[in-house]
Amino acid sequence: MKGYNFKFEKILNLRLREEEQEEDKYLLLQKELNDIKSNIEEIETKKENVFLELRQKDTKLSSIITLRKYLQRLRLNKEQLIARKEEKSTELAQQLEILMEKKKERKTLEKLKEREVEEFIKEFLKAEQKELDELGRHYSMGGRSI
Template identity: 65%
Template sequence: MKGYKFKFEKILNLRIRQEEQEEDKYLLLKKELNDIKNRINSIKSDKEEVYDQLRDKENNLALNISLRKYLKSLNLKIERAKTEKAAKKEKVAKQLKVLMEKKKERKTMEKLKEKEIEKFVKEFFKAEQKELDEMGRHYSMGGRLT
């Protein structure tokens, strides 16, 4: 629209960029959380395979001992991964709050811009109507435009 320029356009653009950066951080944390979940599932799958081998009656004693040691290390890995998962969930929740705050800031600026555009349009139409009324009065009095 000719003649209108939002005075806070740079601030709005900055808030949009900040929101995009926070969203990228959020998505990265979500991906890392999913990777941890997949790692836990993979370890659990390995654990089931070890249980299957331990149920096999034909294993010798040395193999059973090594399988049990391996099972302990898998359990330890699962516990570490669960701790890491809990910490990552907390980071994801915090980042989501930050992202929501950035979205709120951006939307506030966009609403301000919309209100200013509405105000500008109203003033523009009001001035145009005033000009048309003056032209109408001028013609009704028998005059010409100069």
């Protein structure tokens, strides 16, 4: 059987590489989003610790002022992180759409390849059967030339 060559193999490989690149971008964005979420949680923990310290009865006025300023910085940082989180969420959704489109393009080419391989096999088997039929006729006639 002669080897089958898919005429769009290079394009299929290109689509596969593009899909892998888009998937890497998606995973990177997802990691960045998770980092932002963990930073927000960390800020919340710090705020809780500050509130616990403020509730203590023996806290001095200077400490209270310092802690309130620290709380303001934490709130500002949290607001900035929430804004970045929303931006990353939007980027992540867009990247997911791009990734799904790349997967769709690759799968389309893979289906085309599968159909062409099936057609190639059918044609090959048909040619083999024709050759076997001719050999059978030849030998049934006693090996005489046709």
